[in-house]
Amino acid sequence: MRKLSVFASNTSEAGADIHLAKLLNLRHDVQRLAISFQGCAAGGTALRIAKTIVDSSPGARVLVACCDITSPHIDRQNEEDLRDVSMMISTVLFGDGASSVIVGSSFSLELQEKPLFEISSAAQVLVPDTSEHITIKLRPSGLHVDLSREVPRAISTNIAQVMSRVLPGFPFYNDLFWAVHPGGPAILDAVEQALELDRHKLAASRHVLAECGNMSCAACLFVIDEVRRRAVKGGEDPCRWGALVAFGPGMTVEAFLLKRCQEENV
Template sequence: MALKINGLGTANPPHSISQTRAAEFARTICCENEEQARLLGVLYRRSVVTRRYSVAIEAPITAEGDSRSESSLEFDRDNASNNHSVGVQSTVEQSLYPPATDPSDRGPTTAERMAFYERCAGPLAVEAATRGIENAGFEPAEITHLITVSCTGFSAPGVDLNLIRECELSPNVARTHIGFMGCHGAINALRVAQSFVDANASAKVLLCAVELCTLHQHYGWYPEQVVSNALFADGAAALVGSAGTEGETRLPSVVATGSTIIPDSTDQMSWLVRDHGFEMSLSALVPSIIEEKLRPWLCEWLAEQGLSPDEVRGWAIHPGGPRILRACEQALNLQRADLSASYDILRRYGNMSSPTVLFILEQLIQTDNALPCVMLAFGPGLSIEAALIR
């Protein structure tokens, strides 16, 4: 049975930062010399990202050179002698990331970062879920199953309890958590949601993915982490679904999901808990591996659904970065315009990990001729997760 998408909702923290300002801030925690500062600027400019939202930003400040009044950072250049980093001393309107004191400084501990997660993840998830339920036209008490998704923090009681309490769900709602699966976690959750409506045609499922990626900004000059610093952002997205038969309704529906592990690629990507935050590693070979391996598997999986890549009208591909999107273009013989929604979400919001594909889907289904749509995301393994929406 298909998972009918009754409603979607998205949310971001209240304050954001332009990529130009983010690069200036990053110099205070990453760079030890002018050459590193120059390279950092290049990486940030090449990211495609123009703005990101973060729970670490505690107040909006109008800063010269930032295009919106909710820009997040201001810099005090008068006290630069107190900072080993090149360029600027930040008086950032945030308390999580002080400037690095020396090259061995690794920033706040994981416990300090998780304190932010405990405080901020629940309210952001509630905002997205409230919108999703309202857009679905359901009463909160009608929700029978709750699926939460996150890979950027842990706490118990957790986000699921926040959602039950603040959204006024039934205390008897069946809870499931999809944890630490990375950027494709929302697709794993769609698979679980589809299984629930397969088993119970009266089920109404609330899926909510929330990620606070900016809690894991890394100190020091480690190129893989600098790239992650340039891309990661915070956001939440919710989907409300129920049972539906393909073709019986005008509402888009998840009709199939697929998954595969690329052989001999385990060491190409990781997401690990460390003493000073969670650490992302991403080999420079990942785009070339995707370019080589994606199409054969996807063609086989789509053929099982009676489709070929040429018949897909909408592509909701997780923007792990511009190189990942370009690899997908090459692998699937697509034009940049075919991935315009993915590029647009990356540009306006950054890489929010698991909620990102739902942001893209929300944009796509508001346009004509976006179905059938294929959702794709990649994660440690290397793994590929896919969903087909008709």
């Protein structure tokens, strides 16, 4: 078992990956990798790295554990933070969360493993001239998250080109299910309009945003699980193939082509 621990913003060592290994009683020679300061794209980054590992190591299992606690980002005793509109907006928009998934190269009938999705392809794309659109900076008062008003426009302008790299054989985006990182209403609207998606295609993302907020690196796994739950319950999007998309500092886009393996009970 290899383990990827993902933290959108983590500033302590020894890291939580070590504590998690102890809590799970994993072997002392388990291979660990902690991913920090990748923002909301980190969950996608971990999935892409996990796919690379299992593709080259038949039979491997990688535990991807994502966690981010954003509520302490604002210092309520700091007048500068309280006057910072972008800081206040990000504080209201974000939420705390943790999620995990196991990625493998094949499944074992003997162990009664039941895979849910296959990662068919994955890509990471850096959007040009957007390095200051999403930033996370460490200040004396804590971590400062700055989201530019240009983020939705940048996503709208570039998302079709990014997805063409991951979905070359899918010219009709409405033939897919969609799990888009719930970065905010404007971001989801930008993706929906740029790709001309039917309104219900981002229902899972909007549900997670409304119920939990933007949980940064943990959010994309919440959304894909919501997609699964809706399909099991006879939801409105039974498509076999789908796309998972996450956005982060850079601006970085992590994009995946997924395939449902089977339907499972909740």
